[in-house]
Amino acid sequence: MNTITKTSPPLTIGVFGAGRVASALVSALKAAGHYIVFIASRSPGPAALLAAALPGCLVLSMEETAAALPAAEVYLLAVPDAAVASLLTTVSWPAGAVVAHTAGALPLAVFETVPQVRGGVLYPLQTFSPGRAIDWSAVPLFVEAATAEAEDRLLTLARSLSRRVALLDSGRRLRLHLGAVFASNFTNHLLGVAQALLAGAGLSFELLHPLVQETISKALAAQSSPFEVQTGPAVRHDAATLAAHEAALAAEPAWQELYARLSVSIQAAAAGS
C-alpha cells in the first residue's frame, strides 16, 4: 500500500502502545523499511501479537520501560491521550531521546515535564480500525517539535510514510482534530442513528448506501463548502416535514433533540450566521 520512494536510510524506532493507532503505525513503519526495536504496552498480549511479525522486536512491559530503555532514533507514543503525560514521567528515557506522541489534541507543551527529552508530534489524520488496510501514502501527517533536530528526524520519518507531510503548531492541530471529529466521528454516529431508524421500520441500511455515497461525493466536490450543496427539509424551512420527523422521533428523545439542534444549525449556516 506504500508508494513512497525511500530516499533516506531506515530508522530504529521504539513504539509505545498496541491498540488501533499503534497497530496501523507498526505496519506502515515495517512497510517503509524501518526497524522496530521494541513494542511496549500495558497489556502484553496485543503487543506480542504485533511484535511476532517483526524480526528481533522486543516486547516490553511498562515496568521494564521504567527501568531501562533500548536505544532508538525515535520513540513513538501511540497510546490513549490521557496516558501520555504519566508515561513521559515514568519511562526511563535516554538523555536527548526524540519522543513523539501521535495525538491530535495534545499540545507540544505536554513534554515540558521531561526536559531531558526532545519532544515532538507525529499526528496522522486518519481513523484506524482492526482489519482495515490504510493507504499511508495518502494519510496527511503533521509534525511539530521544539528543537530543529527532533523536527528534522520526525519530518524524515513522516516523509518515509506519506507524501502529505506538513509542519503544524499545537493550536492549529487542535482545530484540525476538532474538524476531524465533526467530519468523521460525528458523521459515523449519524450513520449509526440512520441505520437504527431504518432497522426500527424493518428496512435495510443498505438502501441508504447510494444516498450516502452521493452526499459525500457532492460535499467533497463542493467549490467552497459543503454548506453550498445542503439539501433537505431544514434548509428548505419545510415546517410540516420537520414537525412530522420530530413527531416520528417521540420514542427517541435524545435523537429528537439532535434532530432539532442540527436543523437549527443548518438554517443558521444557510443564513450565513
Add this chain to the structure above:
Amino acid sequence: MNTITKTSPPLTIGVFGAGRVASALVSALKAAGHYIVFIASRSPGPAALLAAALPGCLVLSMEETAAALPAAEVYLLAVPDAAVASLLTTVSWPAGAVVAHTAGALPLAVFETVPQVRGGVLYPLQTFSPGRAIDWSAVPLFVEAATAEAEDRLLTLARSLSRRVALLDSGRRLRLHLGAVFASNFTNHLLGVAQALLAGAGLSFELLHPLVQETISKALAAQSSPFEVQTGPAVRHDAATLAAHEAALAAEPAWQELYARLSVSIQAAAAGS
C-alpha cells in the same frame, strides 16, 4: 447512465415542478424512453429550459393546469412538499387520473381531498443537485398507491427507471425519509462545520478527504451498524480531549452545543441505551 432493460412500452407523463427533483426525474424519464407531455411550474423559466430538450413537451402555467390538463398516463408531482396539497385541489385533473407525488414525508392520505384522482407515491431515495448526474438504475424507488391500477402503473414506471423498486407504506416511508435526513442532510452539515473549522485555522478542507472517505467506507461496511466502528474521544470517554474541543469552540456556541450533544449521543449508543 440508465442500464435498465426496457420491458414495457413508454408511458405518457405530465410533470409538475422544475426544481432539483423534477430536473433529475425528467432526464431519467427521457433516458428511459418515456414521453413527457408537459412540464407545469410556477416559474416558467426553469420549466422552459427543461422542456427545451424534450420534443413536443408543453410548458404550462399553474393557471393553465387549473383550466384543463393534457391527457397523460401518469402525472408526477415533483414540487415542494408544502405545495402538494393545494396543487391537488387547484389542478383540473381528468377523472381517474393516476397522480403520484415524490415526497418521502407526505402520506398517501394527502390524496383524500381529491377522490376523482387515483393517488400514489413514487419516492426516489437520493439527493439531487444541479449539474450532478445520477445513476438512476441504482436509486431505490418506493411506490405506494390506494388502488391496484395506480400501483401497477407506478411499479411499471419505477421499474423502467431503477432495478431497486419496492412497495412501502406511508409510515415506513416517513421513517426511511427520517433516516435519510440523518444519513445525508445532517452528515453534509457536519462536513460543512468541519470545513469552516479548518478554514478558521487556515487549513484546507481537502486534508480531511482521506479521513472522510475511510470513515464512510468503514461505516457502510460495518456488519450490523456503524455504531460498531465508532472511534474518537467521546466513545473513549477521553474527558481531557472533550474539554479541549469544547473550549476551542467557545466562539461558536451553537457548534459547541452540537459537539456536546453528539458526544453524549455517541456515549449512549456505545452503552447500548
